[in-house]
Amino acid sequence: MSRSLAYVIGLLLILVGCLPPPNSVKINSTHLTMGNPSNAQANVSSPNNYLIIKPQYALSYNRSKGYANWVSWELSKSWLGSVDRQNDFRPDESLPQNWHKVTPNEYSNSGFDRGHLCPSADRTNSTANNSSTFLMTNMIPQAPELNREAWAYLEEFCRELVAQKHKLFITAGTYGTGGEGTKGATNKLNDKIEVPARIYKIIVVLPENATLNDINSDTPIIAVDFPNKNSVVQNTGWIRFVTTVADIERKTDNDFFANFPSSVQNALQNKRFDYRSTSLNVDTKCRVHNGNALYIGKSGGCYYFNSKGNKTYVDRELCDCQ
Structure with missing residues (x-):
């Protein structure tokens, strides 16, 4: 081997050694500002933690379950407008070609709603953005009484916060197996789509002009963990199901707020929202x-x-x- 070739090879080895491992590469998406809680990867070798980044939201898809582990998105006034709800439920063709793509009909007569994780009403600034929320990768089998009451109330509360000049970073996700719809309890729809036992939402609330440097231990955090059961959630509010991010982490094995210093991360993870003492005036x-x-x-x-x-x-x- 010539001296010059040995030098080039040595230089390449040094450069490769300086590269970060694949899992530590920062993904550039505003919807992942708070982090990638399950370290999802856009790799078919991770079919149950498969990262999909869309202009409107980011998600970790679970092929075995037939829906997302979690969906994350930014909510600010720039995303809101007057576009009508599109209602164009459809398979997500961005999934790998040989994967089963859930269709809207697979929820038919199941006793469960096609429940949005990222809400339709959070994306009303354009037809395309609203339509994106009707992809089936953004849907879960959701108990109707939850989808139409407490869950919907929390979605409305988030948009009211935006109207009060706030900007939100939201993650909604699922864990566990087995829910209860209008036809009783079940673990699967049509032996294909797993029914989640719990559905959670984590909301970070910032002033609308804030930057990441403004996030600190005093930043308002709302963490809510709902049972996916009609009989338990009927005619209740979301306040009853408030919890901490740390509790959700223990149950999901996710790591939220990983993009921040450990002191800030720990503070946010252990905060419990109290509507009676919050600085939020909504x-x-x-x-x-x-x-x-x-x-x-x-x-x-x-x-x-x-x-x-x-x-x-x-x-x-x-x-x-x-």
Whole structure:
């Protein structure tokens, strides 16, 4: 071997040794600002933790279950507009060619809703962006009473925070097996799609003009962990299911906020949201009573909006949603 060739080979080995391992390569997506909690990879050798990054959100797909382990997205005023809900549920053709692609019909007559992880109403600034939320990789078998009540109330609360000049980073995910829909309990739909036992959401709330450098131990965090069971969640609010990120980590084996210093990460993981003492000044739907959506918030009281759009206060015990 010539001296010059040996020099080139030696130089290449040094350069290769300086490269970070594949799993540590930073993925450039605003939707993964808070991190990649399961270290998902865009590699077919990881079919149950398969990373998909779309312009509208990022997700870890689980081929065995037939839906995402988690979906992460940014929610700010720039994503919101007046586009109609598209309702164009369809398979996700971005999955590898030889993988089964779940179709909307596989949920038919199952007793479970095709529940969005990233909500349709969080992407209303363009038809294409709203349509993207109807891909089946963004759907889970969700108990109807959860999808249409407490889960929906939390989605609305997030958009109300944006209206109050906040920017949010959200991760919604699943774990466990076995839920309960309108036709009773089951583990699978059509022997193909696994039904999750629990559905969680983690929300980081920032001022709309904040940067990552503004995230600290005082940053508001909302972590909620719902049972996917009609009989348990019927006519309840999301406040009842508040937990900590650390608790969700223990149950999912994920690592949230990994992009931040350990001191900040630990503080955020162990915070428990309390609507009575939060700095956020937005009330939230608690439950429905006599056909009226009841609201609760840090200001106290329990109220609904009457036909004239005015607050009408009722017995505080009707908002016992915690």
